[in-house]
Amino acid sequence: MVEPVERRSWLALGAATAAAFMVVVDVSIVNVAFPSIQRSLDASNAALSWIVSGYSITVGSFLLLSGRLADRQGRRKMFNLGLVIFAIGSLLSGVAPRVEILIAARVVQAMGGSLIMPSSLAMVLPEFPVSRRSAAIGMWGAMGALGAAFGPSIGALLIEGLGWRWIFYVNLPIAALVFAATARLVRESRDEEAEGRLDVVGVPIGTLALALVMVAIVQGEGWGYGDYRIIVFALLGVVLLPFVIWRSRSHPNPLLDLSLFSHRSFWAATASFGLYALGFVPGFLMSSLLLQDLWGLTVLEAGLGLTPGPIIASALSVPIGRLADRWGHRWLLTSGVVLCGLSYLLLLVGAGESSAYFSVFLPANVILGIGVGLSIATFVSAALSDVPPARFAIANATTRTVQQVCFALGIAVVIALFNSVPSGDPLGGFQRAWIWVIATYAASAIVIVVAFPSGTALVRRGLRGSRPGVRP
Structure with missing residues (x-):
């Protein structure tokens, strides 16, 4: 019912x-x-x-x-x-x-x-x-798509x-x-059990550590990865992170809630989502460059050319959310991530220097749209599926932080791969980038298959349902 x-x-x-x-x-x-x-x-x-x-x-x-x-x-x-x-x-x-x-x-x-x-x-x-x-998260994800x-x-x-x-x-x-x-x-909602002040030492240091890591990743290509500023920022950020984890274990109100990682569904979905993010935005970036720089489309034409995939993803997000509520997240996620990888495999083997939008790019974009519709919002609902409602915001923020860092890192890697090819090989940079994207999706799928628990959240809790008005 x-x-x-x-x-x-x-x-x-x-x-x-x-x-x-x-x-x-x-x-x-x-x-x-x-x-x-x-x-x-x-x-x-x-x-x-x-x-x-x-x-x-x-x-x-x-x-x-x-x-x-x-x-x-x-x-x-x-x-x-x-x-x-x-x-x-x-x-x-x-x-x-x-x-x-x-x-x-x-x-x-x-x-x-x-x-x-x-x-x-x-x-x-x-x-x-x-x-x-999961259906609600699907609607939220559909608007993002x-x-x-x-x-x-x-x-x-x-x-x-x-x-x-x-x-x-x-x-x-x-x-x-x-x-x-x-x-x-x-209606207003919050963690009613929260007491005391946030960690006045760990919070600013943790925020600074994330900022230093993000600067090193985002500016690495522009400043050069051998630039002393990048090296200093990266080292400081990496050195501070263990301190943040230690404070999070010892302080009652830390920046990072380590109790979230006691939920297998949370850490497995978050780890897989991070690997997925390493290829997600970089893949779209390479598609935009392919359409504009190699195939000569205008900005508006390229924007319209990229549109079918996200439209399909947004149309699928809500019904896929309903299926996740009924069947669980594991195989929906796996199928979606595999389809995302296959879409770039099609570009790798089919795309050439001459425009092939309808014969190669559009089919790949449609497959990608189906894969993203199966996966992007499902990752969020999977990560939150066993998290108590009092921790919804910090759990979502933790997953989003991993996503943001991996987005930036993936873009940096793809740009470096793209620029590593001699100028006489206009397709070589795209091919190296696509191999990277395919590898990240493959790794993401493996983590979900191996680590994410089977069944729905209700089954894992031993519940068949809950009374209307009661929100576990």
Whole structure:
């Protein structure tokens, strides 16, 4: 029997997914605006890179702290605070007269985004019974996939019609509407057992360690991996991480909640998601470069050419979530990850220097869309499947932090592989990158098959259901 869910809960989920859509679109939309920003602000290539790097580093650094604050202070409270900060950052980005101010405004945006992402899901999941949570996460993930699909196209239309500043201004009405909807529809939730202050030593040191690692990864290609700054940042970050883990074991309110890793489903899904992330964004990056740089498509044509896969993924996310609630996550995830790898194997063996969009790229993109629809939101629901509701925000933030670090690391590896090929071999860089992506998906699938527990969350808990209104 399907357990009932209040209409208010579905509307609250709609508000949370709208915010996730806004954040994802903002991330994907900025790259399209680079040429316009460069001309308008007379920015160097190095400065332009920091518009993206500053955002990525900040989000990766503050996700864990944001998750902790959301569970302790209130998910709705932190979500709305994130909306306000994100909107302020968007406004400042839109009016920025110089590239340095734009970079600083993007950091403000990122701080808001780091609050929105872990709390957006955590504040609505307690409204859903265990047997319906994967479906809810599927809807949340579907909006993210739509944001990735339409972000570049929306950006191109805004830039051509109104100018690049409107890619930031468009966030303001969306944030205002979501803020109003959240205040009316979402009940406040938090960890009622949380006591005492957060670790005043471990929290700042842990956040600093993540920031140093992110800077070393993100800026390695630009500064050079042999640059003394990269070496110093990487070493300091790696040296500080064991201290953070020690503090997390000894302090009652640490930055990193190590108790999450007692759940096999959490650590297996998080580890596999990290391997998946090493190839996910790098794969999309190589597809965009293939369409534009090798096959000569315009930015708008490439954006539209990349759209079918994410649309398929968004259409599948909700029904796949329902299947995960009924059957469990293990084989859905495995099938999805394998399909993602097969899509790039098709490009590896079929793509050439001449355009072959309909015969090679589109079939690969469709297969990728099915694979992503089976996997991207399912990873999140798998990681949270056995986590107590009081830990939803920090659990989501931990998984997202691993994802962000691996996104950045995967991009760095793929760019290095792409640039390692002599200029006379235009396809060689793509082939090396695709081999890397295929290998990461294969490793991700192996972890899920070997480590993730079978059955649904209800079966693992020894439950067949729960009474309506009761949320385990």
